[in-house]
Amino acid sequence: MSGEQSGLPRLPTAAETAAPADAVDVIAEDLRRRFDATRVSFLIVDLTGKAVARLSTAAAESERETERIPLFGSVYEKVIRTQRLYQEATGQGQRVISPVTNRGDAIGLLELLLPTAPGEDVLDEVGEAAHILAYVVIANGRFTDLYTWGKRSRPPTLAAEIQYQLLPPALSCEAAQFTLCGNLVPSEDLSGDSFDYSLDRDTLHVSVTDPMGPWCPPVAVGTCW
Structure with a gap:
């Protein structure tokens, strides 16, 4: 070998x-x-x-x-x-x-x-x-x-496809300081709900949004160092 x-x-x-x-x-x-x-x-x-x-x-x-x-x-x-x-x-x-x-x-x-x-x-x-x-x-x-x-065993609805384009490119992120993971369920039929995150040098920013109902404001998760 x-x-x-x-x-x-x-x-x-x-x-x-x-x-x-x-x-x-x-x-x-x-x-x-x-x-x-x-x-x-x-x-x-x-x-x-x-x-x-x-x-x-x-x-x-x-x-x-x-x-x-x-x-x-x-x-x-x-x-x-x-x-x-x-x-x-x-x-x-x-x-x-x-x-x-x-x-x-x-x-x-x-x-x-x-x-x-x-x-x-x-x-x-x-x-x-x-x-x-x-x-x-x-x-x-x-x-x-x-x-x-390859990721789609069942065709998502148009609303779901549009919503996935608004999500972070990676739904999970793992670093020495934190681990973050999010998902939308059901995956093939959804609309409205969304989340996002951004990592600065010392702060992880996370937002969760539900425009069809109560709105969850963006959350800055303190310093992660």
């Missing part, structure tokens, strides 16, 4: 040379070759938080698949909830799943099927590659609807 840590920093450059919709495919294929993997997949978390969608697959047989997998009770839910790398032996090889997360924003999962049990050095590289993948998805999401489409 191969894998040189010095090669991982080249992943963002490789993704940048590809079309935005193909950036994750390029990363998956690079990792497949790097780790001699049978298959490498990227799964994105659905907007509802109830499923993941397999958006990209690099396989030795050039296999590609698009599927949505229920999250509750699955190993994918465990990895997202614990934010820890998961490894198990299967009849097809060693299955490794790593969270793709940026500052607490759970974007998705990186799944690899390896021919043999990986060492700690390879597992560390898989975790680092998943971290790089998070930045690749965030950067390329500005130029393609692929990731937006």
Whole structure:
């Protein structure tokens, strides 16, 4: 099994040379070759938080698949909830799943099927590659609807779609000083409610708004240092 840590920093450059919709495919294929993997997949978390969608697959047989997998009770839910790398032996090889997360924003999962049990050095590289993948998805999401489409298992109403455009780009933010997370429910059919946040050097500002009913004023959550 191969894998040189010095090669991982080249992943963002490789993704940048590809079309935005193909950036994750390029990363998956690079990792497949790097780790001699049978298959490498990227799964994105659905907007509802109830499923993941397999958006990209690099396989030795050039296999590609698009599927949505229920999250509750699955190993994918465990990895997202614990934010820890998961490894198990299967009849097809060693299955490794790593969270793709940026500052607490759970974007998705990186799944690899390896021919043999990986060492700690390879597992560390898989975790680092998943971290790089998070930045690749965030950067390329500005130029393609692929990731937006992947998050929608059910088409949202027009009002809900407009409302999501008013939300912060990341619904979660994790730092050494605080952790913040918000969501709108039900995800496919909503209007009016909104929240936002902004971080200064020493203050976290949070606002929650309900224009259809009582209005909640903006709140400045003191100093967070």
